Amino acid sequence: MEKLQIVGGNRLSGDVRISGAKNSALPILAATLLAEGVMRVGNLPHLHDITTMLELLGCMGVEVAINEDMSVETDCRHVKSCVAPYDLVRTMRASILVLGPLLARYGEAEVSLPGGCAIGSRPVDLHLRGMEAMGAHVDVLDGYIKAHVPGGRLKGAHIFLDTPTVTGTENILMAAALADGRTVIENAAREPEVVDLANCLIAMGAKIQGAGSATLTVDGVETLHGCSFEVLPDRIETGTYLVAAAVTGGCVRTRNTDPLLLEAVLLKLQEAGAEITTGDDWIQLDMTGRRPKAVNIRTAPHPAFPTDMQAQFVVLNAVAEGVGTVIETVFENRFMHAQELVRMGADIHVEGNTAIITGRAALSGAPVMATDLRASASLVLAALVANGTTDVNRIYHIDRGYECIEEKFQQLGANIRRISG
Numbered sequence: 001m002e003k004l005q006i007v008g009g010n011r012l013s014g015d016v017r018i019s020g021a022k023n024s025a026l027p028i029l030a031a032t033l034l035a036e037g038v039m040r041v042g043n044l045p046h047l048h049d050i051t052t053m054l055e056l057l058g059c060m061g062v063e064v065a066i067n068e069d070m071s072v073e074t075d076c077r078h079v080k081s082c083v084a085p086y087d088l089v090r091t092m093r094a095s096i097l098v099l100g101p102l103l104a105r106y107g108e109a110e111v112s113l114p115g116g117c118a119i120g121s122r123p124v125d126l127h128l129r130g131m132e133a134m135g136a137h138v139d140v141l142d143g144y145i146k147a148h149v150p151g152g153r154l155k156g157a158h159i160f161l162d163t164p165t166v167t168g169t170e171n172i173l174m175a176a177a178l179a180d181g182r183t184v185i186e187n188a189a190r191e192p193e194v195v196d197l198a199n200c201l202i203a204m205g206a207k208i209q210g211a212g213s214a215t216l217t218v219d220g221v222e223t224l225h226g227c228s229f230e231v232l233p234d235r236i237e238t239g240t241y242l243v244a245a246a247v248t249g250g251c252v253r254t255r256n257t258d259p260l261l262l263e264a265v266l267l268k269l270q271e272a273g274a275e276i277t278t279g280d281d282w283i284q285l286d287m288t289g290r291r292p293k294a295v296n297i298r299t300a301p302h303p304a305f306p307t308d309m310q311a312q313f314v315v316l317n318a319v320a321e322g323v324g325t326v327i328e329t330v331f332e333n334r335f336m337h338a339q340e341l342v343r344m345g346a347d348i349h350v351e352g353n354t355a356i357i358t359g360r361a362a363l364s365g366a367p368v369m370a371t372d373l374r375a376s377a378s379l380v381l382a383a384l385v386a387n388g389t390t391d392v393n394r395i396y397h398i399d400r401g402y403e404c405i406e407e408k409f410q411q412l413g414a415n416i417r418r419i420s421g
């Protein structure tokens with residue numbers, strides 16, 4: 001199995017190019033199932049999850065071509081199967097995003113039920129209730145969601161989400177785009193990736209109002225056409241490199257990104273003592289020679305502090321001056337990185353959904369094991385600042401969400417390499 005070997009202690013400096021957002025690219029690729037014509041999607045990150053989604057589309061009969069500029073063209077004219085098999089879904093929960101498009105366009109879907117994972121139970125009940133509210137019959141049988149639409153076309157509905165689920169909102173939005181009549185989604189997720197999907201659907205001919213607010217209004221159309229769309233920059237990858245600069249006392253400029261996507265994160269970095277400067281498509285963090293100050297964090301749906309940046313800020317607090325409290329309100333079990341960080345010398349006490357972290361002047365290298373995507377990223381950050389060598393094992397999680405992570409960190413001056421076997 002591959003691992004990342006990191007020798008800590010180098011101050012990071014220089015520029016890093018941010019990739020397209022995984023969490024925007026995945027729903028947009030699923031949305032290509034809705035198009036009558038050819039779709040072109042650009043600024044796709046080179047990640048395992050993207051390959052999995054393309055494989056999933058391919059096994060349904062979607063023709064997928066990769067262009068020289070690494071954009072992807074999809075053609076859904078010969079879709080022959082509406083099944084998302086367990087073998088693909090088990091490697092990527094976001095496969096559930098094909099449910100809405102399949103029901104809306106083909107009137108049937110058989111999608112393996114995604115399992116629980118290292119960050120919480122992650123049910124999909126709100127996705128299913130949304131489809132039922134639009135007239136689908138849904139059964140869960142033999143580990144599969146088996147759904148069909150009597151009459152063939154979903155109907156617009158008034159849907160209130162108990163919690164503003166991101167992929168749930170996206171699934172319902174895609175289904176509603178081709179439904180008969182008006183759908184109103186209340187308590188909708190407001191994440192930038194939901195807005196990006198809405199913009200893509202609008203470019204395909206959908207009628208959507210309210211993207212970025214808690215109420216989405218969708219007037220269903222009969223058909224959607226192909227279009228060319230560029231995925232927005234990855235705010236979580238951006239934030240991860242900025243925290244890397246902060247913990248190593250470095251100075252890093254993230255390029256091809258958008259400061260407006262991560263206001264809550266930038267505020268916390270400033271509170272930690274970082275000097276932040278921004279342009280239209282770049283963010284620079286300068287911490288040269290200084291140690292961060294501990295900050296208190298409470299994760300919550302957008303525009304509040306994102307849960308996908310929580311683990312990285314636990315590391316920031318672990319090496320900061322003072323005591324920081326991190327409260328995780330989105331997922332019930334997202335502190336798996338804490339035990340591993342303690343093995344590197346961090347002082348972290350977890351009680352329920354709260355971690356109390358007392359900053360230490362130094363961490364020490366150790367063999368550690370990644371349990372989920374952002375937990376893995378946090379271990380890499382800790383390793384970059386620790387004394388000595390750290391082996392981060394089970395890095396397949398990291399390749400789901402970070403494009404060329406070792407090359408990008410090497411460019412910034414880190415001592416990091418991938419070891420096979």
Ligand SMILES: CC(=O)N[C@H]1[C@@H](OP(=O)(O)OP(=O)(O)OC[C@H]2O[C@@H](n3ccc(=O)[nH]c3=O)[C@H](O)[C@@H]2O)O[C@H](CO)[C@@H](O)[C@@H]1O
Binds near residue numbers: 167332
């Ligand atoms: C591919 C993708 O975009 N993944 C992101 C998405 O995941 P994902 O869309 O899976 O996360 P959700 O927004 O759905 O989850 C938020 C909360 O709602 C609960 N819930 C969700 C659906 C449901 O039917 N019932 C229910 O109870 C979940 O258990 C969780 O406690 O948003 C999360 C929250 O910002 C991010 O951490 C993930 O990176």
Ligand SMILES: C=C(OP(=O)(O)O)C(=O)O
Binds near residue numbers: 094308373374401
């Ligand atoms: C939890 C994440 O992703 P996913 O929803 O794909 O598991 C993430 O990106 O941090």
